[in-house]
Amino acid sequence: MSEPLALSLGQxxxxxxxxxxxxxxxxxxxxxxxxxxxxxxxxxxxxxTQWVMRQQLGAPPQISTTLAQQWGQEA
Incomplete structure (x- = not known):
């Protein structure tokens, strides 16, 4: 089991x-x-955090909805 999330002393x-x-x-x-x-x-x-999770899971990068709309694509 992983340890709970804790703030560093600096944080x-x-x-x-x-x-x-x-x-x-x-x-x-x-x-x-x-x-x-x-x-x-x-x-x-x-x-x-979402970017790191996608990198660790090997998921393809996602185009933001706004960017996709600007290029006439669906996200």
Whole structure:
């Protein structure tokens, strides 16, 4: 059985740093900026994880739906 997913010490520190930045921010625009950065990071991580899984499984690369639509193909 594989061990459970755990954050590295560096990741734990980064999480704490970002949490404190959010808690210390009263300005709505700054909070929105932080939220957008976190959303981008989350989606980038999801995409990277899916790419690694496809590489490990030997699955052929997939064309994104948007790219396929631009080229007149179906994803």
């Amino acid at each position: 734990q520190f980064e999480l704490e740093r970002m949490s404190r930045a959010i808690e210390a921010t009263a300005d709505l625009q700054t909070l929105q900026g932080i939220a957008k950065q976190l959303l981008q990071a989350w989606h980038s991580q999801k995409a990277a």
